[in-house]
Amino acid sequence: MAVYKSKGIVLRSIRYGEADRILDLYTPDRGLVSCIAKGIRRTTSRFGARLEPLSCVEFVAYHGRTLDTITQAETLRSFHKIREDLARFEVAGNMVGSVRVLSGGDEADRRVFNLLYHGLDAIENRNSGFEAVQAAFGLKLSILAGYAPQLSTCAGCGADLGDTNRGLLYFSADLGGALCPECRTASGGTTFPLPPGTLVGLRNLIKIPLREATLEKRLRESTLRVVRSHIQAHAPGNLGVTRPVDRQPA
């Protein structure tokens, strides 16, 4: 019985059996792991609230045939303020949904773990602008997963899109980037227009740290649409894509 110790962020928790839960955790050294926490739903469970979704924990588990079994857990950071606020919780839900979609394998990437931790930290510590963190998180996660969106040059012809005099630009999730008007006509696929300034805003979100992410109100919807559609398009077979990822902004 191989026992291991790791830290992880709880992405999802599903009721199982009489009093158990199956948990998905993203760990820096093992990637996404699925574990069972036995008896966790009992009021006297020693786990208490330690393994609630979004909690960052240090845990001990042993390998099983299909699921690992968690035997101990200690809270490193509960992020309970996120769970106590609907707006924060919804954005955090989108973020963990994106991690499950884009980094769902057992290939570990410490940078994804760190990005998620800092994303949750930014959501918990700011009082507004949660969508900016969500958008910046989605873009950075796409890059880490190997799906960097093409935002500086046209995804069709490769023309430089830094020139602001090119007129209205478009985004094609299928082609993975922005399109000039000519390529948009030729592409024939699903595209949507980008209001002026969207590309600059997107590139800026990639550059700056998550905690400093800001988003102009007029660009909020188009920016989130780019990020959502890009993640959706790169979800492997679109399996396991949760509704929060493709939900339209309120």
Next chain:
Amino acid sequence: MATYARPVERLISELSKLPSIGPRSAQRIAFHIVRGRKEDALGLAEALREVKERIKPCRRCFNLTEQEECDICRDPRRDASVICAVEDPYDIGPIERTGEYRGLYHVLGGALSPLDGIEPEDLHIAELIERVKREGTKEIVIATNPNTTGEATALYIAQEVEGLPVRVTALASGLPVGGDLEYADEVTLGRAFAGRREI
């Protein structure tokens, strides 16, 4: 070729659709039924048929009932000015057993879960708000599970009834009776401190 006779295979297949029943357990239960008394097996079949034909949700609170309204909703001794919102019909039993609550219930049919895509429209929240307006409810006691999804649901309900002349309360959370402080997690212990009382 099937391993067992067709009716036995069918029984195993039907049983393995039940939650927490895998193929091996289904096979064990099936053979228990095959070997057991005929009356017991027919009694089980009859109970299954009856529950599916006669049980329906109460039109007022969505608890399970044989009538249009459940026994609790029809009981004139209950305090109709208080509604306790629970996630599932089986949450009513433990609350009733405390003997501390004499109001009515409202079964939400689950809990909001942005992480799994369960939205307000998937639950009976709109019906609760409509009921509060119609019945002039004075208090909603939110008794959803003390976990992430249960608390998201409680927050959403509180937000939706804001502006209505109704008091919204939630069950206290803290340390379980019989537990050791040493094993309490930070969130639970923090809430126990926040909700401390004079003695």
